[in-house]
Amino acid sequence: MQHFDVAIIGLGPAGAALARQLAGKKSVLALDKKQQRGTGGFMKPCGGLLAPDAQRSFIRMGITMPKHVMADPQIFSVQTLDVQTGVARNYQRSYLNIDRHAFDLWMKSLIPASVTVHHDALCRKIWRENGLWHLSYVVEGVTRHATATYLVGGDGANSMVRRQLYPTHEIRKYVALQQWFKDTHPSPFYSCVFDNHTTDCYAWSISKDGFFIFGGAFAMKEGREHFEALKTRLVPFDFRFGEPVKNEKCTVLCPSRWKDFVCGKENAFLIGEAAGFISASSLEGISYALDSAEILAGVLHQAPENANAVYERKTLGLRIKLMGKVVKNRCLTTPWIRSAIMKSGVSHIRVTQDDVTEARA
Numbered sequence: 001m002q003h004f005d006v007a008i009i010g011l012g013p014a015g016a017a018l019a020r021q022l023a024g025k026k027s028v029l030a031l032d033k034k035q036q037r038g039t040g041g042f043m044k045p046c047g048g049l050l051a052p053d054a055q056r057s058f059i060r061m062g063i064t065m066p067k068h069v070m071a072d073p074q075i076f077s078v079q080t081l082d083v084q085t086g087v088a089r090n091y092q093r094s095y096l097n098i099d100r101h102a103f104d105l106w107m108k109s110l111i112p113a114s115v116t117v118h119h120d121a122l123c124r125k126i127w128r129e130n131g132l133w134h135l136s137y138v139v140e141g142v143t144r145h146a147t148a149t150y151l152v153g154g155d156g157a158n159s160m161v162r163r164q165l166y167p168t169h170e171i172r173k174y175v176a177l178q179q180w181f182k183d184t185h186p187s188p189f190y191s192c193v194f195d196n197h198t199t200d201c202y203a204w205s206i207s208k209d210g211f212f213i214f215g216g217a218f219a220m221k222e223g224r225e226h227f228e229a230l231k232t233r234l235v236p237f238d239f240r241f242g243e244p245v246k247n248e249k250c251t252v253l254c255p256s257r258w259k260d261f262v263c264g265k266e267n268a269f270l271i272g273e274a275a276g277f278i279s280a281s282s283l284e285g286i287s288y289a290l291d292s293a294e295i296l297a298g299v300l301h302q303a304p305e306n307a308n309a310v311y312e313r314k315t316l317g318l319r320i321k322l323m324g325k326v327v328k329n330r331c332l333t334t335p336w337i338r339s340a341i342m343k344s345g346v347s348h349i350r351v352t353q354d355d356v357t358e359a360r361a
Helices: 013-022 052-061 100-109 161-165 223-237 286-302 307-314 316-332 335-344 353-359
Strands: 004-008 028-030 078-083 087-092 116-118 124-128 130-137 142-153 172-180 190-195 203-208 211-218 246-253 267-271
Touching: 004 130, 013 028, 013 052, 013 100, 013 286, 028 130, 052 286, 052 353, 078 246, 078 286, 078 335, 087 246, 087 335, 142 161, 190 335, 203 316, 211 223, 267 307, 286 307, 307 316
Parallel strands: 004 028, 004 142, 028 116, 078 190, 142 267
Antiparallel strands: 078 087, 124 130, 130 142, 172 211, 172 246, 190 203, 203 211
16 A cells, blocks of 8 residues: 555646645645546536636646647637526626636646555545545555555535545536537626526527537526527527537535535645635636646645645635625625626726627517
8 A cells, every 4th residue: 555645536626736836845746547648538518718817827827828728719708698688798707718628628738646546446435544545446456455645635515525524515506408409609708697597507609610609507407498598588689599509417515604615624624615715706617727737836835734724724715705705796796786896887898799699689
């Protein structure tokens, strides 16, 4: 049985960033369900827009993004639509359009060879014994075991590590459904769609490399029915769907209270969405994944006796920022507040297409 300083489960943006920053200073074991090449293993269903906060994280790390991770086109505004009132507004947003799977694989490729990485690996069991964390995992059909001083869960919404540490913890969840279509719209666009008849969260659309991606977050029960109902309600607004060429589905967290954010205990830590670090107002999580990984890397480099308390203290600002997103979520998903904000026209950039969209409503 091999021993490591740190074992990381999940190499999404959070886990990959942490592994890279610990390399050479700690012995690290990293397990990931994705294959490093091709399309095998786990693929995160995600529209793939990189928010400005995530871009700033890369600036701090001194990392530049390669061309093959980028998608076409790059659009600098989001059309926000309130289906119930028919009001549409156009807001400037500085997102980068990316290929999410290529992005995840690129993040993993930045991890130095000194880190022991197992791709297409499945962690079966974790437990604490004699002051160490034990892991049982499967790689290429072979079950292996390892121990670690520190355990890190970067394993997303259905985090195994979070369930181990907080077996009774409950947080609001949605099913995120997403379909890809051949894009037949006259002009590419991003959109954010609110419709309280079908979801108390929101839906989105993204033009990407000749495809039109439409997705949304819906209640776990009857999510597919609500998804299809929303597509029907969007036809009068000139949303063009046709036959889907790909269907995607995953669970997404949406924090609604302070105690939804859980940082870990007993030398085990949670980062990214596993910790509840995801925006309730936009479901954007990459920036918080990168930020929480950066914070934890700093803590583990110092290896204080009370590492969990230090990590919780250092993520306080992050959690306060996320609570602000919870408040914003409540405003945007409350029909009369959302209607008042959009009708005010604050920050709206008028374009010719606005008149066409509202006329069709």
